[in-house]
Amino acid sequence: MPRVFNFSPGPAALPETVLRQAAEEMLDWHGTGMSVMEMSHRGKEFMGIFDEAEGLLRELMGVPSNYKVLFMQGGAIGENAIVPMNLIGRTGRADYLITGDWSRKSAKEAGRYGLVSVVADSAEPPGSGRCLGITPRAQWKLDAGAAYFHYCSNETIGGVQFHHIPDAGGVPLVADMSSDILSRPLDVSRFGLIYGGAQKNIGPSGLTLVIVRDDMLGYALPATPDAFNYRIQAEAGSMYNTPATYAIYIAGLVFRWIQAQGGLPAMAERNEAKAKLLYDFLDSSRFFSNPIARDARSQMNVPFWLKDPGQDEAFLAGAQARGLVQLKGHRSVGGMRASIYNAMPLEGVQALVAYMKDFEASQA
Numbered sequence: 396m397p398r399v400f401n402f403s404p405g406p407a408a409l410p411e412t413v414l415r416q417a418a419e420e421m422l423d424w425h426g427t428g429m430s431v432m433e434m435s436h437r438g439k440e441f442m443g444i445f446d447e448a449e450g451l452l453r454e455l456m457g458v459p460s461n462y463k464v465l466f467m468q469g470g471a472i473g474e475n476a477i478v479p480m481n482l483i484g485r486t487g488r489a490d491y492l493i494t495g496d497w498s499r500k501s502a503k504e505a506g507r508y509g510l511v512s513v514v515a516d517s518a519e520p521p522g523s524g525r526c527l528g529i530t531p532r533a534q535w536k537l538d539a540g541a542a543y544f545h546y547c548s549n550e551t552i553g554g555v556q557f558h559h560i561p562d563a564g565g566v567p568l569v570a571d572m573s574s575d576i577l578s579r580p581l582d583v584s585r586f587g588l589i590y591g592g593a594q595k596n597i598g599p600s601g602l603t604l605v606i607v608r609d610d611m612l613g614y615a616l617p618a619t620p621d622a623f624n625y626r627i628q629a630e631a632g633s634m635y636n637t638p639a640t641y642a643i644y645i646a647g648l649v650f651r652w653i654q655a656q657g658g659l660p661a662m663a664e665r666n667e668a669k670a671k672l673l674y675d676f677l678d679s680s681r682f683f684s685n686p687i688a689r690d691a692r693s694q695m696n697v698p699f700w701l702k703d704p705g706q707d708e709a710f711l712a713g714a715q716a717r718g719l720v721q722l723k724g725h726r727s728v729g730g731m732r733a734s735i736y737n738a739m740p741l742e743g744v745q746a747l748v749a750y751m752k753d754f755e756a757s758q759a
């Protein structure tokens with residue numbers, strides 16, 4: 396079976412060259428006679444792999460020296476609890492901006508650890524849970540005494556993405572970047588903390604990346620488990636417990652691949668071109684549509700709907716037959732979703748648009 400174009404939202408496609416290198420090194424990493432999976436996390440071989448991965452990430456993202464990079468576990472859903480456990484104690488309160496399912500989930504979980512205030516919720520109609528954009532800043536109810544302001548830079552399910560860094564009036568920004576980290580250049584110095592699960596744009600699931608400014612540390616609630624205490628993990632170089640070693644190794648290969656492609660500016664250019672191709676087609680189509688506000692459309696996850704949902708199954712089957720897979724939309728919203736992360740080549744989006752054109756023509 397040839398490789399397919401995999402539009403999965405996550406775990407998602409990885410660059411083929413990365414998978415090939417991992418396959419070559421599977422049984423014998425660099426003459427050690429063992430797989431990376433079999434190495435002690437404290438041995439010099441793995442420490443080398445770890446340091447290189449962290450160094451590459453710092454270089455790609457331009458992470459300032461007063462920030463710690465932590466390789467943790469528990470995913471972004473784990474971070475929904477780990478973030479407030481570590482940060483909310485500074486003032487006992489936090490602001491959450493809701494732009495879709497993921498930020499809504501984050502706010503709900505954080506409420507167990509302190510006073511959570513919803514700054515705005517763009518669900519339309521209110522209470523529906525369906526967000527088609529971002530509430531204008533003038534309508535936000537900001538709390539100057541919040542320990543942090545949390546938002547999700549890219550709502551993976553809804554397809555709503557920030558194309559700017561929000562202004563929280565001086566309150567430290569915390570962002571769930573699970574599905575758009577490394578997709579474009581970012582000014583890390585504007586954030587108190589950035590987190591994301593690896594399985595969208597970084598590598599295999601099981602690894603969670605946390606980038607945290609030094610002054611955010613030291614406010615953990617007493618009940619915070621040591622393994623999830625940022626300060627303890629920072630002091631232990633992410634090795635207070637055994638980290639997700641193999642996932643870190645693959646992430647390092649992905650970081651090197653991004654660097655070889657030209658870094659984050661090159662990723663942004665490619666991602667813009669892919670998204671433009673798809674949205675331009677959607678906007679010109681009378682059969683397919685995307686309802687998200689134009690200034691908040693995601694360049695990573697493009698949900699779209701067929702005019703006749705009775706054709707959904709036929710559309711998916713035809714796509715599968717052309718090697719275009721995992722296009723079914725999230726169960727909570729239905730329709731379709733094309734996830735087009737860094738590893739999706741332009742050719743994949745071209746093949747999808749060609750198929751959609753043919754499908755639309757067949758409906759006439």
Ligand SMILES: *Cc1c(COP(=O)(O)O)cnc(C)c1O
Nearest residue numbers: 470471472473497551573574592
């Ligand atoms: C996938 C995703 C999550 C959940 O990640 P888990 O690894 O399942 O915890 C949370 N937030 C965003 C934005 C995501 O894309």
